[in-house]
Amino acid sequence: MLKILKIFSRKRATTSQSASVRVILDSARLCQLLPYFPISSNLKYFPEYRQEITLDSIIIAYLINGEVIYSNNELSTTNDNHNLIINGTMIDEINSFAFLIPTIIRNETELDYEQKEILEQSGGLAKGNSITLIGQQYDGNIPFIDTVVKKYARLRDGHFNNTQVVVLNVDPTLLELKDQRSQTRLTAKIPALIQTKLDNEKHQCTLIDFSEHTVKICCDDNDIVPMSCEKGETITLTFNLPTSTTPHIMKGRVVKIDGTAIIAKLEEILIEQQFEKLTSIDILELKTKLLQQPNNH
Structure with missing residues (x-):
């Protein structure tokens, strides 16, 4: 009507x-x-x-x-x-x-x-x-x-x-x-915490590469995390981004292990104490904030 x-x-x-x-x-x-x-x-x-x-x-x-x-x-x-x-x-x-x-x-x-x-x-x-x-x-x-x-x-x-x-x-x-498939990859250097399904303890890591739903995680100072991970395993990442006032908490699935680095596909984001499916709008927001890093243009 x-x-x-x-x-x-x-x-x-x-x-x-x-x-x-x-x-x-x-x-x-x-x-x-x-x-x-x-x-x-x-x-x-x-x-x-x-x-x-x-x-x-x-x-x-x-x-x-x-x-x-x-x-x-x-x-x-x-x-x-x-x-x-x-x-x-x-x-x-x-x-x-x-x-x-x-x-x-x-x-x-x-x-x-x-x-x-x-x-x-x-x-x-x-x-x-x-x-x-x-x-x-x-x-x-x-x-x-x-x-x-x-x-x-x-x-x-x-x-x-x-x-x-x-x-x-x-x-x-x-x-x-x-x-959506033609979006470019962003380099990053974001300190983060990673938690695996088998190890409830949070370990320090660095997010060094981001593209759409995929993130590359560097664990140079701690090879325990990559060694304990398997392809398909669920991980949880906690990190802060430029211009953000609260930490981002996301869940993803390991798609590849490359030495001391982990490639994961991000799938969920914590919103108001509840994990929800990651949307294209969430990806855009992440990219916008990553571009606020110095020397990232």
């Missing part, structure tokens, strides 16, 4: 506004965009191209031609994926499209002093700001899109009655897809 978004105040349109050029969005590109940014999906974003302050949010709804869509079930596409269908009716022309996200910043408290200062300077979700969204990994691709804050609004009915939201205007032609 379509819902009408009611904003805080309505101003009488001026002559120049009523005579403004009519916008027609690319429907085919919009159909391509939707699987990467579905309603109810978690996403990462950063304001004003400041990627060092990546924040968390969620898509509450879409705003299509001035009407709010709360459920992905209301939407489908034509067989050629060129036109959008809303509740069984094909839409011939899309004049406006926006994401509605909460005004609340979920992980703002995790930012350090410098990041909070950058966020304040950038204006965050201020009207007119550019907001780059990182969506759901889909079909081997990681999506990025630059949006613009149009306004703040308040939903007046339905399950989100009285909820304040940010309206992000979207131009679907700005969708950028990055092949």
